Amino acid sequence: MAGRIVEASNATLLATVRRGERSAACVYKPVAGERPLWDFPDGTLAAREVAAYEVSAAAGFDVVPPTVLRDGPLGPGSVQLWVDHPADRAPGAGLVDVVAPADVRAGWIPVLQAYDADGDPVVLVHADDPRLAVVAVFDAVVNNADRKAGHVLVDDAGRVRGVDHGLTFHVEDKLRTVLWGWAGRPLPDDARARLERLRTALADGALAGRLAALLDRDELVALTRRTADLLHAGTLPRPGAGRPLIPWPPF
Numbered sequence: 001m002a003g004r005i006v007e008a009s010n011a012t013l014l015a016t017v018r019r020g021e022r023s024a025a026c027v028y029k030p031v032a033g034e035r036p037l038w039d040f041p042d043g044t045l046a047a048r049e050v051a052a053y054e055v056s057a058a059a060g061f062d063v064v065p066p067t068v069l070r071d072g073p074l075g076p077g078s079v080q081l082w083v084d085h086p087a088d089r090a091p092g093a094g095l096v097d098v099v100a101p102a103d104v105r106a107g108w109i110p111v112l113q114a115y116d117a118d119g120d121p122v123v124l125v126h127a128d129d130p131r132l133a134v135v136a137v138f139d140a141v142v143n144n145a146d147r148k149a150g151h152v153l154v155d156d157a158g159r160v161r162g163v164d165h166g167l168t169f170h171v172e173d174k175l176r177t178v179l180w181g182w183a184g185r186p187l188p189d190d191a192r193a194r195l196e197r198l199r200t201a202l203a204d205g206a207l208a209g210r211l212a213a214l215l216d217r218d219e220l221v222a223l224t225r226r227t228a229d230l231l232h233a234g235t236l237p238r239p240g241a242g243r244p245l246i247p248w249p250p251f
């Protein structure tokens with residue numbers, strides 16, 4: 001292990017995986033380092049990280065970096081391929097920002113208005129970028145309760161990737177995200193195609209079998225239902241009432 005990512009709320013370690021002469025940087029999240037939560041079962045976050053990758057890969061979202069369960073120095077946990085993110089790039093990968101109302105530019109979508117620490121008005125915005133819209137659809141289908149701006153990265157190939165998917169697949173509606181700007185808009189054609197691919201993969205059984213080892217039955221049923229509901233509605237979901245809609249902190 002090379003070090004700890006101290007900003008994370010659970011134990012999150014930078015490590016190296018090796019096979020023969022090949023090696024790669026990775027993020028290791030041991031189950032033993034997970035903090036208990038009131039609304040998610042204890043010791044399940046690592047499995048949810050892997051389940052998010054399985055859905056992303058099977059449906060062709062290509063949002064989540066390769067992620068597996070492994071037994072590491074601190075016990076079993078999720079191991080995810082490290083995504084290089086330039087140190088000079090702000091959280092949100094230049095795709096999510098907080099600006100003054102007068103500074104909202106063309107091609108950016110306002111999400112909410114608030115006030116900064118000095119009492120000045122600010123606006124949370126994100127880019128109207130089709131790569132980011134794919135992330136928003138993925139979050140809706142996996143019921144991501146923690147899409148912070150800092151969980152959005154752009155890799156060396158220019159792909160928008162998402163990380164930190166431990167708070168996913170809950171049976172209740174938990175979607176909390178900084179990407180509400182497309183709420184109620186039609187699903188992009190490529191996103192609809194990915195959802196169709198996911199529905200087929202779940203029905204064929206192989207994906208469902210892998211997910212059954214990571215999620216409980218009710219969570220798997222809820223995933224199948226959300227996939228069908230998104231396709232039937234043909235739009236991205238709108239915020240619900242009576243619950244938090246933005247993760248805190250948003251960055």
